[in-house]
Amino acid sequence: MYNQVVMDHFKNPRNVGVIENPDGVGEVGNPLCGDMMTIYLKIDEKDHRISDIKFQTFGCGSAIAVSSMLTEMAKGKTLDEARKISNKDVAEALEGLPKNKLHCSNLGADALHMAIQDYDDKKAGIVRPKAEREEKHEHGDGQSCYCPYCDVELDEKATFCEACQRDLTEEH
Amino acid sequence: MNVINLDHISFNPLLPEVKEAMIEAINSDLHNPSSQHKAGEKSAEMLAQARQNVADLINAADAKEIVFTSGGTESVNHAVKGAAMANREKGNHIITTNIEHNSVIRSLKRLSAQGFKVTSLSVDESGRVDPAAVADAITDQTILISVMHSNNETGTIQPIAEIGAIARENKVLFHCDAVDSVGVVPVDVQALNADLLSFASNPFYGPTGTGGLYIRRGTRIFPLLDGGVQEHNKRAGTENLIGIIGMGKAAQLAAAHMEERRAHLAELKKYLVEQLPQYVDDYIINTNPDHSLPNLLNVSLKYIEGESVMLMLDEENLAVSTKSACATGSLRASHVLLSLGLSHSDAQGTLVIAWGIDNSKDDLQKLLSTLSGVVKTLRSMSPLYQK
CATH class of the missing domain: 3.90.1010.10 (Sufe protein. Chain: A)
Structure with missing residues (x-):
């Protein structure tokens, strides 16, 4: 890991x-x-x-x-x-x-x-x-947001991961 | 490297007899059990024998009530979605609990999006649901109640027979997710009044990728997989015969050795619970002391985080599992632990210690003495620990 x-x-x-x-x-x-x-x-x-x-x-x-x-x-x-x-x-x-x-x-x-x-x-x-x-729960400069399930890069405001079809509304 | 497996809830090794049965099956020129020639018929006989062994393990009245699946997840999906869809004209309400496995939760989420209404009941601090709350939640629209037999994180066993009786009395279908119980503790579909009961082979030392769904004769349910007429028209696709033969052997052994295995596992649990306070302090046991599996203990170690504990134990060749948010793919605290009323920080320090029939007191002794040092090390660097 x-x-x-x-x-x-x-x-x-x-x-x-x-x-x-x-x-x-x-x-x-x-x-x-x-x-x-x-x-x-x-x-x-x-x-x-x-x-x-x-x-x-x-x-x-x-x-x-x-x-x-x-x-x-x-x-x-x-x-x-x-x-x-x-x-x-x-x-x-x-x-x-x-x-x-x-x-x-x-x-x-x-x-x-x-x-x-x-x-x-x-x-x-x-x-x-x-x-x-x-500390606010925010990303720093140069950091991207990733789907917690499949690691695909996402927009920080995404509520759904297209790659793994997961609902992300409860994640953020 | 000799790893002590105290993570039996994630994986059980195959028993030697199970391996032998599977290897023998591989070497015996199996054919398709649906084929009508001699080779097919011989395979069909082996399939029937496995089915009978599994039926006997859970006291099914007829082996035909067993449908072989790819494991617990498929069984649960089949039971929940298949029963809901097939009974849609009778109503759209389903009752469950807050601590179910994700295969139940996410199946129900899918159904909610299609117009089904779900009531999810809380558990008390000891991790059990009140059967009276189940009875109270029933409406004229209720078509299904789904409650797990034992919880996969805490090992706590629910009052299933009482809930089954309530379901029967109210003519509502009852599904029990018994994946972590079948083959470990006695599970009797008659005594539990279960119409549907999901189980898997690996918890009783059979191969992963094989499981089963008990469907009481006369229960209205749609198949999850459409296609051929295998599994009495309830699960299409040529059976995973090698796996099923292994499962059948494992079921036979589980039934024959249930009591001696249970006594051994329970003795180890008693030892662990008794010894724990001599090695660590400031912990919470999340497993119900009176109603729980004999092979698992869920412990939250305060002021420290579970993944760190798991990694440090792994360095000493001790395999355990953690329910810390950091260690899950989703980075979220376990819904089961939060349902018990644990704080997020306490939930973070949660270990699931799950032993098997191949473990001894020596293994637990090694865990305890190692854990003691790990907890001290991690607490010494924790900003939450003030001593």
């Missing part, structure tokens, strides 16, 4: 855990989608670099692998560099994920960006209400 890179990160996840007194925290996902991910950051104030990063994830094999890979990609990067990491980059670094997992499990970069935003907000003295932080 998963390739060797994904399985390696799933079996030996890097940077698991919590950072005490983090400089930034990002949380994405909801139990309806199945996966939840929290990213903790420690930022080196001098050169705006991510000096430490940890994650906690509730989710499937790909969600854990994504979290692990993301933390490896972000560690040591400047905040500007880290902001440029996309979900697509993480999936590519993992040498691919099953299509139907791209949508729900590939949230690592979103969590990272929220953690950076949280750091920026703290520095600027902005307190955002929790609701504003919640």
